[in-house]
Amino acid sequence: MLKKYKWSLLFSSLVLLLPGAIWLFCENRLPDGSSGSRAFGAGLSLIFLAFQWLCILLVLKDPKNREQNPKVLQLVFWILPMVSIGIQAMIMSASADSEKAPRLVFVLLGLLFSAFGLILPFCRPNRTIGIRVCWTLADEDNWNATHMFGGRIFLAGGILMLLSAALPLRLTVAVCSVCLFLSVVLPILYSYRYAKKHRKTHPETPVEKKNPFHRWSAFFAAFVLILATVLLFSGKVTLEYKEDSLTLDTTVWSDLTIPYADIHSIAYRPKDDIGVRTNGFGGLRFQAGAFRNDEFGSYTRYSYNSCHACIVLRTENNGVVVVNGEDQEKTEAIYRALLDRTAGVEKSRQ
Numbered sequence: 001m002l003k004k005y006k007w008s009l010l011f012s013s014l015v016l017l018l019p020g021a022i023w024l025f026c027e028n029r030l031p032d033g034s035s036g037s038r039a040f041g042a043g044l045s046l047i048f049l050a051f052q053w054l055c056i057l058l059v060l061k062d063p064k065n066r067e068q069n070p071k072v073l074q075l076v077f078w079i080l081p082m083v084s085i086g087i088q089a090m091i092m093s094a095s096a097d098s099e100k101a102p103r104l105v106f107v108l109l110g111l112l113f114s115a116f117g118l119i120l121p122f123c124r125p126n127r128t129i130g131i132r133v134c135w136t137l138a139d140e141d142n143w144n145a146t147h148m149f150g151g152r153i154f155l156a157g158g159i160l161m162l163l164s165a166a167l168p169l170r171l172t173v174a175v176c177s178v179c180l181f182l183s184v185v186l187p188i189l190y191s192y193r194y195a196k197k198h199r200k201t202h203p204e205t206p207v208e209k210k211n212p213f214h215r216w217s218a219f220f221a222a223f224v225l226i227l228a229t230v231l232l233f234s235g236k237v238t239l240e241y242k243e244d245s246l247t248l249d250t251t252v253w254s255d256l257t258i259p260y261a262d263i264h265s266i267a268y269r270p271k272d273d274i275g276v277r278t279n280g281f282g283g284l285r286f287q288a289g290a291f292r293n294d295e296f297g298s299y300t301r302y303s304y305n306s307c308h309a310c311i312v313l314r315t316e317n318n319g320v321v322v323v324n325g326e327d328q329e330k331t332e333a334i335y336r337a338l339l340d341r342t343a344g345v346e347k348s349r350q
Contacts, residue, residue, distance in 0.1 A: 002172055008055060009078045016081040020045025031299070048084040055177050056126060060192045072123045072130075075115060078080060103165045106176050110161030115182065117155025120147045131187050135195035135316050142194050150187035169276075170305065173284065222310040235286030237302040237323065239334060240342055248302050252281040253288035256300065262316035268335045269306045272322065273303070296320040 020043075059076050108229035123130040125143045130136070131150050164175035223321040240247040248256045273293045280289010280301075285344035288302045299320035303310060309331040310324040323337055325331040 004061070005056075005073065005077070008074060009053075012081050013049060013052065015078075016049050016084050017045050019085055044198075045084060045230055048080050052080045059128045062126050062128045064124070064275050065128065068126060068208040069122040072119055072259060075119045078243075080175055081110065082108065103169070105179055106161055106165050107170050109176060110158045110165065112152050113158030113161060113179070117158055118153045120151035120154060124148050131191065133188055133191050135191040138196075139195065141198070142191055142228040145194050146187055146191040150183075151189045153186050154183050177284075201315075233283060233285050235281060235283050235288065236304075237286070237288065239323070239337075241337060246338070246341070248321075250302055251296065252283075252286065254301070254316065256302075256321065258313065258315055258318055258321065262318070263342055264316065265312075265314045266335070266338055266342065267314075268332070269312060270328075272301075272312070273309050277301075291322075293321070307331055311338065313338075 011095045054307045056076060059073070063072065063199075081094065086104060094112045116215055117174075120130070125137070125140055130143070131146050137144050160179050161176050165173065176349070237250040237251040240249055243262070245257050248258075273295060275291050275293025275296075277287065278290045278298070281287060282289070284305065286304055290298060291301045292298050296319075299322060301316060301322045303322060304326045307324050307330075309320050309328045309329050311331065311334055313321040313323070315321060323334065325334055
C-alpha cells in the first residue's frame with residue numbers, strides 16, 4: 001500500500017522539509033536577529049518529518065485502510081506539512097517583529113479544521129484515523145452518522161476560527177479555544193447518544209479486540225488536552241524586593257533581576273498597548289516574554305490579563321520592562337513599593 005502512495009509521501013516530505021531548507025540556505029533573506037533560531041527551525045522540520053513517516057506507516061499498516069477513501073488518506077499526507085509551514089512561517093514573522101505573526105496560528109487552525117470538516121464524512125471505519133470511540137468502532141452506522149455530524153462541527157469551527165482572526169487577539173484566543181473544545185467533545189457526545197438511542201433497533205456488533213496502542217494514544221491525547229488547559233490558565237510573577245535589586249520570579253518564563261541603580265524611570269499607567277508577543281509564554285491568565293509595540297519597540301513583559309494597569313520601567317541593561325499585579329490595587333502597591341526603594345529616579349503617573 002505504501003508503494004501506491006509513494007509519490008504523495010515523497011512530495012509531502014519535500015514540502016515538509018522546505019522551511020528547514022529556507023532556514024539553512026537562505027540566510028541573507030531571513031529577517032535580522034533570526035540567526036539564533038536557524039538551528040531550531042531546521043531541526044523542527046526533521047522532527048516533523050520523522051513524525052510524518054511514523055503516522056503514515058501506522059495508517060497504511062491498518063488493513064481497514066486498504067479500502068479507505070483516497071481523499072482521507074491524502075489529507076493524512078498533507079496535515080503535518082501544512083502545520084510545519086504554518087508554525088515556521090510564524091517563527092520567521094515573529095523574528096521580523098510582524099504584528100500579524102500570532103494570528104497565523106489561528107488562520108492555520110481554521111484551515112485545518114475546515115479541511116477536516118470537508119473530509120470527515122468520507123472517512124470509512126478503521127483503527128487509526130477518524131473519531132475512534134467505542135461506540136463508533138462497534139457500529140458502522142454510528143461511525144457514519146458521527147462522522148457526518150463531526151464534519152459539520154469541524155467545518156463550522158474552522159470558519160469561526162478564520163473569521164475570529166480579524167478580532168482583537170484575546171477574543172481570537174477565546175473563540176478558537178471554545179471551537180477546539182466543542183469540536184472534540186460534541187462528536188463524542190453525539191456518538192454516545194446515537195448508540196443509546198439505537199441500542200434496541202440494531203443488533204449488537206462485537207467490539208473489536210482492544211489494541212494497546214489505541215489505549216495509550218487515548219491516554220496521551222487526554223494528557224495533552226489537560227496539559228494545554230492547565231497552561232492556558234496558569235502563570236504568575238512574584239516580585240522580590242532585595243536590598244539593591246528587584247527580582248521578577250515567574251513560573252512560566254525566565255526570571256529577571258534589575259538593580260535599582262539601573263532603573264532610569266518608573267511610570268504607572270492605567271492602560272498600555274501590549275503589541276505583539278515575539279517570544280515567550282501567553283495564556284488566558286498570564287503572559288511573559290519578549291514583546292514589541294510601536295512605542296517601546298522590543299521590550300520585556302510580565303503581566304496578568306485581568307488587569308489593564310501596569311508599571312513601565314526603563315532600565316540601563318534590560319531596556320523597557322512592563323509588569324503589573326493581578327488587579328489595579330496590587331499594581332498600585334507594586335508602584336509604591338518601587339518608589340520607596342529607588343532614589344533619584346524619574347517617576348510619573350500617566
